[in-house]
Amino acid sequence: MASMRCTEKNMVPNKTALILIGYQNDWFHEDGILRPVIEEQARASEMVVHSISLITHLENTGVLLLSVPIQFQEGYPEMVDPVGVLATVRDSGAFLAGTHGGRAIDEIAAFGDRITELSGHCGINAFSNTALDRELRAGGIEDVVLSGALTSICIDTTARTALDRGFQVHILTDCIVGRTAEEHDVYCNDIFPLFCHMTTSQELTARIQGTSTAA
Numbered sequence: 001m002a003s004m005r006c007t008e009k010n011m012v013p014n015k016t017a018l019i020l021i022g023y024q025n026d027w028f029h030e031d032g033i034l035r036p037v038i039e040e041q042a043r044a045s046e047m048v049v050h051s052i053s054l055i056t057h058l059e060n061t062g063v064l065l066l067s068v069p070i071q072f073q074e075g076y077p078e079m080v081d082p083v084g085v086l087a088t089v090r091d092s093g094a095f096l097a098g099t100h101g102g103r104a105i106d107e108i109a110a111f112g113d114r115i116t117e118l119s120g121h122c123g124i125n126a127f128s129n130t131a132l133d134r135e136l137r138a139g140g141i142e143d144v145v146l147s148g149a150l151t152s153i154c155i156d157t158t159a160r161t162a163l164d165r166g167f168q169v170h171i172l173t174d175c176i177v178g179r180t181a182e183e184h185d186v187y188c189n190d191i192f193p194l195f196c197h198m199t200t201s202q203e204l205t206a207r208i209q210g211t212s213t214a215a
Contacts, residue, residue, distance in 0.1 A: 011170075013062035013208050017141045020067040020115065021126050021148030021158060023051070023108045026094040026101035033094040033101050037179055038149070044177045051147055051175045052107045054201040055115070061208050064139050065115045068126040069104060070154070071097040078122040078129075085153055086123070126158040133165060145170040145204060151178035151187050163195050170197040172204065 026032045028048060038044045055065060072078055076090045089095055095102045108115065120130040127133055136144065144167045146155050155176050162169045171192050178184030192198060199207075 011143050011207055014064075015140055016062075016143040016145065016208065017064040017066055017136055017139065018055070018058060018145045018147065019126060019132070019158070020051070020055075020065070020108065021121075021146065021154045022070055022150070023048070023067065023105050023148055024069050024095065024101065025103055025105055027149050028105050029101070031100075033092045034089070037088070038177055039180050040177075043181065043184075044149075047175055047177045048105065048107060050172075050201045054147070054172070054175060054205060055108075055111060057205045058208060059111065059114050063208060064135070064141060065111075066132065066135060067104065067108060067115050067117045068121045068130060068132060069102065069117065069119075070095045070121050070123075071102050071119065072122050073097055085150075124153050124157045125161055126154060127161045127165070136167065141167065143168045143170060145172060145199075147172045147175035149177050151176045151184045156187065156191070159192065159196055168197065169195065170199055170204070172201055173198055174200045174202075 026034045027038065028035065028044060035041070059065060070089075072089070072095055074096060079086060079090055082090055103109070104117070116135070118130045118132055118135065122129055144162050146159055146162075146169065148155060155171065159169050159171060171188070173188045176184070178187065188198065
């Protein structure tokens, strides 16, 4: 079967949004409840470093920076007979609003209000029950760039929804992390390229900063 990749187009900074999904202590802190789900912790730590570097380079370019944490209320009333990863979240007590595990990792929290946090994400799709679509439309966004956890779950589901809603979707291969290296690589090499633009944090930074300089 012939290789299929989406054709890149120019990206305008003030029509571009970086969406940060799940940068929370329950995934990435050393005491995080779901930290063991990510088998390669070295890769997870590296992914956070790349993400913070990217945000630092983009925060004054006009790119819209949005964080969409996964959070539930005590008792998980948002869930009805969850299965799979959501059952694991409920049974482990992860991502509870107001808890250390449910809060953003310190590296993200340090940016303060320079990153807009959107509440309501209580599933595997960052568009569900949040103001994400409204924020993107209000900002005149055309290109959405996805980063965060997990590759095969929230990133995949959010990417497909963004595409269906008419956005150009870009996925940062070095700013997402999967449960395993094999899972991550399969999605980045064989699945995402069928409907997304694949890039890295360095490539995106160069493109955005180059566009800003030219403007």
